[in-house]
Amino acid sequence: MSFKFEKLIIWQKSMDFGEKIFLISKEMLNLVSQIRRAVDSIALNISEGSILQSTPEFKRFLGFSIRSLAEVVTCLYKSKNRNYISEEKFNELYDESYQLMNQIIGFRNQLKD
Incomplete structure (x- = not known):
């Protein structure tokens, strides 16, 4: 037996x-709490929205996940600008963020109302 969201690639x-964000956030002093909450919110909203929700409600929660991902990207910019992370690490996580965002959007667009 498993929860529906456990099977979702996103x-x-x-x-x-x-x-990955948890590991790098150890170096980010003031941004630690914010970036950790935001990145955890991505998966939390996917799982919460997938359980006993209508399709429109699930889509709404996927929207929350996308917004949380945008918050993570902003924290990554702040971390790079404050020299908490390297340009290379920023680019790696930025690219992963962009791919994940597109996957979530693609998944959401495939859901039928």
């Missing part, structure tokens, strides 16, 4: 992404 990828 949920699995957002979980992996959260672990």
Whole structure:
């Protein structure tokens, strides 16, 4: 037996992404709490929206995940600008963020109302 969201690639990828952000956020002093909450919110909203929700409601929660991902990207910019992370690490996580966003949007667009 498993939860519906555990099978979703977007949920699995957002979980992996959260672990990567957790590891780099140890160096980010003031942004630690914010970036960790935002990155965790991506997977949390995917799972919450997938359980016992109508399709429009699930789409709404996927929208929350996308917004949280945008918040993570802003924190990454702040981290790079403050020299908490390297340009290389920023580019790696920025690219992963962009791919994940497109996957979530693509998934959301495939859902039938």
